[in-house]
Amino acid sequence: MDSLRIICPNGHLGFAPTREESFRLGVAERPDCIAADSGSDDVGPVPLGTDTSTSPLAWQTHDLELMLVAARELRVPMIIGSSGDTGSNSRVDLYVRVIRELARKHRLAPFRLGYFHSEVDRGEIRRRMRAGETVQGLEGHATLTEGELDATERVVAMAGVHPFIRLLEQGADVVIGGRSSDSCVFAAPAIHRGFPESQAYYLGKVLECASFCAEPYGGKETVLGKVTSDAVEVTAMHPAQRCTVASVAGHAMYERSNPYYEHVAGGTLDMSECRYEQVAEKTTRITGAKFRRAREFRVKLEGAGKVGERYVGMVGIRDPYTIAHVDEVIAWARDKARERFGDAGYELHYTVYGRDGIMGELEPLRDRPAHELCILVQGVAPTAAMAEELTMIGTRQMFYARLPEVKGSAGSVAFALDEVLRASPAYRWTLNHTLRCDDPLELFPTHMTTVAG
Amino acid sequence: MPKLSALAKTIRSKNAGVDLITFDVIFTDRATYDRVRRARVLTRESVCALYRIAPSRIADFVEFDPGNAIKFTIRRLRPSGSPGDPDIFGAQQYAPLLDIEVPD
Numbered sequence: 001m002d003s004l005r006i007i008c009p010n011g012h013l014g015f016a017p018t019r020e021e022s023f024r025l026g027v028a029e030r031p032d033c034i035a036a037d038s039g040s041d042d043v044g045p046v047p048l049g050t051d052t053s054t055s056p057l058a059w060q061t062h063d064l065e066l067m068l069v070a071a072r073e074l075r076v077p078m079i080i081g082s083s084g085d086t087g088s089n090s091r092v093d094l095y096v097r098v099i100r101e102l103a104r105k106h107r108l109a110p111f112r113l114g115y116f117h118s119e120v121d122r123g124e125i126r127r128r129m130r131a132g133e134t135v136q137g138l139e140g141h142a143t144l145t146e147g148e149l150d151a152t153e154r155v156v157a158m159a160g161v162h163p164f165i166r167l168l169e170q171g172a173d174v175v176i177g178g179r180s181s182d183s184c185v186f187a188a189p190a191i192h193r194g195f196p197e198s199q200a201y202y203l204g205k206v207l208e209c210a211s212f213c214a215e216p217y218g219g220k221e222t223v224l225g226k227v228t229s230d231a232v233e234v235t236a237m238h239p240a241q242r243c244t245v246a247s248v249a250g251h252a253m254y255e256r257s258n259p260y261y262e263h264v265a266g267g268t269l270d271m272s273e274c275r276y277e278q279v280a281e282k283t284t285r286i287t288g289a290k291f292r293r294a295r296e297f298r299v300k301l302e303g304a305g306k307v308g309e310r311y312v313g314m315v316g317i318r319d320p321y322t323i324a325h326v327d328e329v330i331a332w333a334r335d336k337a338r339e340r341f342g343d344a345g346y347e348l349h350y351t352v353y354g355r356d357g358i359m360g361e362l363e364p365l366r367d368r369p370a371h372e373l374c375i376l377v378q379g380v381a382p383t384a385a386m387a388e389e390l391t392m393i394g395t396r397q398m399f400y401a402r403l404p405e406v407k408g409s410a411g412s413v414a415f416a417l418d419e420v421l422r423a424s425p426a427y428r429w430t431l432n433h434t435l436r437c438d439d440p441l442e443l444f445p446t447h448m449t450t451v452a453g
Numbered sequence: 454m455p456k457l458s459a460l461a462k463t464i465r466s467k468n469a470g471v472d473l474i475t476f477d478v479i480f481t482d483r484a485t486y487d488r489v490r491r492a493r494v495l496t497r498e499s500v501c502a503l504y505r506i507a508p509s510r511i512a513d514f515v516e517f518d519p520g521n522a523i524k525f526t527i528r529r530l531r532p533s534g535s536p537g538d539p540d541i542f543g544a545q546q547y548a549p550l551l552d553i554e555v556p557d
Contacts, residue, residue, distance in 0.1 A: 044533055253524050257469045359548075362527075
């Protein structure tokens with residue numbers, strides 16, 4: 001085989017529905033594989049902590065249905081990474097169930113379904129730490145301590161190409177993956193078919209976000225990638241989109257701190273010598289990518305820990321004197337929370353929209369507030385009852401704040417809702433670390449089953 | 454004096470993992486990219502002054518020739534999505550760059 005062609009219909013399957021016109025055009029090209037990533041840590045730590053998806057099941061099912069029916073018609077592999085936003089075990093099992101239901105609905109001929117899990121038991125991490133293994137922190141995270149591990153609710157490991165390749169070797173027609181690096185979803189079938197790692201990982205890098213590597217901007221449209229022994233070509237499928245030198249090179253920067261390097265389990269993709277060439281109206285060719293294997297096999301771990309139950313409140317301010325003294329209004333309400341609950345054991349957060357609500361300490365214009373402000377109040381506490389009362393104090397006491405020279409003495413803030421609302425529990429990222437492994441598969445148990453429609 | 458928003462095709466910010474926010478300023482052609490680089494208005498130092506942060510908060514600063522782009526990355530004080538974080542995706546942190554004035 002001289003080349004392998006993969007279509008990617010969606011950069012985050014389920015997060016917003018795949019656009020069907022360009023997907024149909026991609027399928028009409030008769031690709032060798034249909035693949036997409038379905039996860040991201042962009043959604044914050046709450047979905048991993050609460051073991052939920054942020055994407056609606058209807059959208060996830062819509063995208064899986066499009067891909068499954070097309071892949072079975074073409075008799076080519078379908079591959080999904082980071083199932084259900086987080087790639088936790090329950091999300092993998094959910095996607096496996098959806099695939100079974102879709103097979104029944106469409107009366108599909110029997111096919112092999114492979115899947116793997118990515119969750120890592122906290123006890124297993126503790127055992128390795130006590131055996132002398134260092135769980136190293138990435139970007140500003142300290143080396144993992146047992147205390148921080150205790151504060152963690154759920155951990156997923158980020159798979160490389162290895163469990164995908166194992167399942168393809170075993171003859172999987174459909175692969176449903178746990179948490180995995182986006183690019184590896186596409187690199188795995190290319191490596192499995194014998195293409196060099198350098199080209200395979202670049203193929204994954206350029207396809208992972210679907211039409212984000214095309215212009216003009218338009219998400220959720222299908223792109224087609226072709227890998228050969230020494231190059232990758234990427235083509236936009238939407239009639240109005242093109243993959244240009246600018247759009248493809250621009251995509252190399254997206255979501256990463258350095259545009260030249262991409263780290264995955266087992267090595268690093270080096271794009272510093274990449275050359276980009278427009279070879280057709282909608283197609284750009286990339287050569288010069290290199291993949292360097294790491295000396296030590298380290299796997300990234302993501303973990304979320306619960307901070308507490310959470311309620312939110314909201315107030316508005318129009319009086320210019322009160323706006324100029326909004327920090328004193330907030331301090332007044334904080335003081336009342338302190339009188340009730342003491343200094344510690346809860347969190348009260350104020351986001352002041354109209355001043356520095358979006359950028360906080362990075363806001364250059366924070367000394368020039370607008371003529372009206374909206375303040376979001378978030379109260380976080382061990383129990384829902386305490387979080388509700390805390391947030392109520394933090395919100396309603398702003399109404400009673402006493403400013404020495406204010407003209408209005410009937411109430412310092414405006415309420416659109418004189419209530420506080422229950423929000424998702426608050427979580428934080430506790431693990432953004434790496435763990436050394438002897439075997440690339442040891443954290444990713446694989447399973448194979450036959451599905452009949 | 455034109456502003457950066459008039460010269461750049463794209464000015465954006467976005468998470469790069471949970472601890473970093475990365476900023477991309479992308480130009481349509483090499484000449485404009487070179488002009489902005491020559492003007493030295495978008496450098497580690499100017500970014501620190503604009504966002505009022507210490508140099509240690511800049512995790513990376515790259516002039517990316519293949520993309521006609523200037524790219525830098527800032528460390529968050531707390532990971533994305535921590536309680537109180539108002540921009541979980543880091544997608545609205547680029548606005549102060551729009552008004553940077555670029556001399557000829």
